[in-house]
Each structure stands twice: as structure tokens, then as C-alpha cells.
Amino acid sequence: MRLLINNISTLCNTENADSAIERRSGADMVHLPCIQNAWLLAENGIIHSMGVMNAKPEMHADETIDATGRMVLPAWVDSHTHLVFAAPRDGEFVDRIKGLSYEEIARNGGGILNSAKHLNAMDEQFLFDQSLERLYKVMATGTGAIEIKSGYGLCLEGELKMLRVIRKLKENVTIPVRASFLAAHAYPMEYRQNKAGYIDLIINEMLPAVAGEGLADYIDVFCEEGFFSVADTERILEAGARYGLKPKIHANQLHYSGGVQAGVKHGAISVDHLECVGDEEIAALKGSNTMPVLLPGAAFFLGMHYQPARKIIDAGLPVCLATDYNPGSCPSGNVPLLLSIACTQLKMTPEEAINAVTINGAAALELSDQLGTIRVRKKANLIITKQIPSLAYLPYDYGNNNIERLIC
Ligand code: NIG
Ligand code: FE
Numbered sequence: 468m469r470l471l472i473n474n475i476s477t478l479c480n481t482e483n484a485d486s487a488i489e490r491r492s493g494a495d496m497v498h499l500p501c502i503q504n505a506w507l508l509a510e511n512g513i514i515h516s517m518g519v520m521n522a523k524p525e526m527h528a529d530e531t532i533d534a535t536g537r538m539v540l541p542a543w544v545d546s547h548t549h550l551v552f553a554a555p556r557d558g559e560f561v562d563r564i565k566g567l568s569y570e571e572i573a574r575n576g577g578g579i580l581n582s583a584k585h586l587n588a589m590d591e592q593f594l595f596d597q598s599l600e601r602l603y604k605v606m607a608t609g610t611g612a613i614e615i616k617s618g619y620g621l622c623l624e625g626e627l628k629m630l631r632v633i634r635k636l637k638e639n640v641t642i643p644v645r646a647s648f649l650a651a652h653a654y655p656m657e658y659r660q661n662k663a664g665y666i667d668l669i670i671n672e673m674l675p676a677v678a679g680e681g682l683a684d685y686i687d688v689f690c691e692e693g694f695f696s697v698a699d700t701e702r703i704l705e706a707g708a709r710y711g712l713k714p715k716i717h718a719n720q721l722h723y724s725g726g727v728q729a730g731v732k733h734g735a736i737s738v739d740h741l742e743c744v745g746d747e748e749i750a751a752l753k754g755s756n757t758m759p760v761l762l763p764g765a766a767f768f769l770g771m772h773y774q775p776a777r778k779i780i781d782a783g784l785p786v787c788l789a790t791d792y793n794p795g796s797c798p799s800g801n802v803p804l805l806l807s808i809a810c811t812q813l814k815m816t817p818e819e820a821i822n823a824v825t826i827n828g829a830a831a832l833e834l835s836d837q838l839g840t841i842r843v844r845k846k847a848n849l850i851i852t853k854q855i856p857s858l859a860y861l862p863y864d865y866g867n868n869n870i871e872r873l874i875c
Contacts, residue, residue, distance in 0.1 A: 470509045471528035472539060474520060478505035479540040479858065480825055481517065482842035490758065490830040491822045493783035499818040507539060509847035516843060536854035540821065541839055542611020542873055543802040544828030547739050547760055549793035550615045551598045551632050553585035556794045569769050569796065570693060570721065578795055579619065579653035586619040586629065595632045602636055605792070605800035609870040611642050611848035612838055616687055618649030623673050626650050630682035642848065642875045645832050647715055648683035651695050651703050666699055670706040678710035685736065686712040690726035697725040704733040719743040731755040737787065737831040741774045742766055749782045758831045759784055762791035763808045769796050776813035787827035788820060807865035817859045849874040
């Protein structure tokens with residue numbers, strides 16, 4: 468199957484066939500190489516060739532798209548979501564408007580425990596059907612690869628149910644899906660006085676079962692005051708490593724918790740959230756290959772201060788952006804809206820923000836060799852925009868969907 472796209476106004480984030488960038492960092496994040504008035508040929512889902520229209524050779528294709536006035540970009544890679552969940556938490560949203568904090572709601576048995584109650588009561592097939600619908604919805608706004616976490620089971624059966632749903636999603640869509648095992652998301656009520664007992668359950672029962680079925684690519688921990696301490700996190704990451712699961716962890720959302728340093732120490736692929744980042748966190752990241760992943764949609768929705776993206780970029784580090792799509796802190800998996808928040812609130816330029824959700828998103832899922840830029844032999848996971856006047860128009864036209872088609 469050969470797919471030809473002609474008359475592309477701007478082909479964005481292109482790379483030479485012989486280059487192989489894994490991520491863009493620091494001052495390099497403003498670079499978004501583009502070809503104006505371009506064509507692109509994909510063969511069997513792989514980018515075959517590209518060039519400028521006025522030097523296009525004769526070629527045969529099974530399908531030809533005329534992209535006049537439209538841009539083509541690498542599809543978004545959303546490297547952090549909790550897309551599999553059973554019920555919205557709109558009641559807690561109202562509680563927060565009236566003054567309760569996210570942490571107070573969690574302490575009172577709401578929050579993640581509320582989601583766990585609904586998830587454990589829900590039939591696996593129904594959970595899958597709902598989640599697939601959500602996945603199609605985010606694909607319609609350009610998401611072409613995604614990570615999805617467990618973490619609303621908080622017991623062996625519930626965690627396995629979530630991870631099996633994620634595996635089934637993977638089998639039912641054409642975009643790459645990665646799974647992270649996040650039993651260490653919250654302590655179930657019955658373990659509140661026996662936290663070590665819950666960690667033992669994760670290590671001795673859940674991990675062997677999850678690894679036995681090959682259900683997870685990564686291990687995640689909510690490393691945060693009031694949730695899992697640095698010592699808890701390290702125990703769990705060490706156990707995960709024995710099963711070959713690399714860490715991608717929740718760190719420094721609510722406090723300067725030491726999560727970033729713990730993640731770096733254990734070779735985390737990414738440390739995610741990062742509302743609280745100071746000089747020590749930056750220093751730890753600078754000595755590592757760990758990707759800082761910012762989730763400003765959660766800061767927006769919880770009314771918290773935003774992540775210091777400029778400080779991180781100005782330190783020469785890469786920044787990745789992801790949605791954190793979940794029913795509590797960010798009930799949106801809409802990447803174009805995330806781009807708008809990143810530009811207006813984090814002061815990232817459109818080019819930096821697009822690199823953050825393409826090549827750096829791919830790096831946060833170890834997929835840079837296949838996704839994240841438009842390069843010959845990479846996957847043809849592409850976005851075709853609607854007619855738009857500029858790249859900046861994507862984050863500028865906030866709340867509107869300018870994605871016409873996802874090719875994947
Ligand atoms: O990334 N912070 C921890 N976990 C999720 C929220 C989970 C929830 O509230 O359901 C997050 O924000
Ligand atoms: Fe999260």
C-alpha cells in the first residue's frame with residue numbers, strides 16, 4: 468500500500484535519512500526543521516521518501532491526498548496517561564471549587580481510592596469498551612502513540628484487569644501503546660495502617676503476576692509526601708528491576724519530595740509532573756539520561772503553580788510534555804490544548820512545545836527510532852492538519868481541533 472501526500476504547505480519536524488536524533492534539549496528545542504511545499508510517500512506504514520513539490524519525481528500510489536493549505540507533522544506521542552478508568556470524578560471537581568484540596572480529598576478516601584472502588588466493581592469488557600472510546604477520541608486530536616498506566620486496581624485482580632484492558636487496547640488500535648504498572652499509586656484503605664504490607668503485596672504477589680503475563684513495559688510509583696516515600700519508591704523500583712521493568716515515575720508534583728533524585732538514581736526513563744523543581748533536581752537531571760516530563764494539564768486543572776519549563780530548558784535539559792489524562796487531576800487527553808497551556812503558561816514557544824510532544828515524547832517511551840520526527844524508514848504516524856496559516860496557529864487557536872486526519 469503506497470500513500471502519497473501532495474502539496475503539503477509545511478512538512479514539520481523532518482530529519483535527514485542518515486541522522487538519528489533521540490531527543491532535543493535546551494537551546495536545540497527551538498529547532499523544528501521543516502520543508503515548505505512538500506510531498507511525502509509512505510509505503511506499508513513506513514515513510515519511504517519526501518521532497519519539494521517542484522522537484523517531485525513521477526511515482527505511483529494507491530491513495531493520493533491533496534494537502535493544499537495543510538501541514539503534516541509527526542503524530543503526538545503522549546507518554547503519560549491514565550486513560551483506563553471506570554468513572555469520572557466530577558463530584559470532587561465541585562468539592563475542589565468549594566475549597567477542598569486534592570490532598571484533602573485523597574486523605575478522606577476520595578481521589579485515587581474513589582477511582583479504585585469504581586474500577587474494581589466494573590466488568591472487564593465494559594472497562595475496555597469505555598477505554599477504547601477514549602482512545603479513539605484522543606487519536607482524533609492527533610495522538611499517534613500513547614502510554615497508559617494501571618493504578619486504579621490497587622489489588623492483584625484489579626491491577627491485572629487494568630493491564631489486560633491495556634493489552635487489549637494495544638491489540639485493537641494501530642497506534643503503539645505502552646503499559647506501566649502503577650500499583651504504588653495510593654495505599655488502599657485496609658493498608659493505611661500497614662503500608663509495608665501493601666508494598667510487600669506489590670513486590671511479592673503483583674509484580675510476579677504482571678511480569679509472568681508480560682503485561683507491563685514500565686514500573687511507576689507515585690513518589691510524593693502522603694503517598695509513597697523515597698524509601699518506599701526505591702524498594703519498589705529495585706523489585707521492578709529484578710523483572711526487567713524500567714522506571715517511569717510520578718515525582719515532585721506536590722512537594723520537593725526527592726522523587727526526581729530517586730528516579731535518576733534508579734535509571735528512570737522519565738520523571739513526570741515536576742511542579743516542584745529547584746536547583747538540586749536540575750543538577751540531578753543534568754547528570755542523567757532521564758527525561759523530564761511536564762504535565763501542565765494537571766497543574767491547570769488543579770489550579771496549581773506551573774512547572775518551570777524555561778528553567779529546565781535554559782539549563783540545557785530536554786522537556787517532554789504529556790497530558791496525564793485521568794479522571795482526577797486532568798480529565799483531558801487533548802494534546803492541542805496541552806500545547807496551548809504550554810505556550811501561554813509555561814512560556815514555551817510553539818516549536819519547543821511541538822518538539823516536546825513529538826521527538827521528546829518518543830524518547831520518553833524509548834521509541835525515538837520509530838516515531839517523533841519525519842524521517843525515511845520511521846513509522847508513517849502522521850497528522851494532517853486542517854487549513855491553518857502557521858504552526859503557531861495550532862496552540863493559538865486554543866480549544867479547537869485543527870487536526871483533520873491521523874494516519875497511523
Ligand atoms: O498523575 N498524581 C498521581 N496520579 C495522577 C492522578 C490520579 C488521580 O487523581 O486519579 C496524576 O495526577
Ligand atoms: Fe499521572
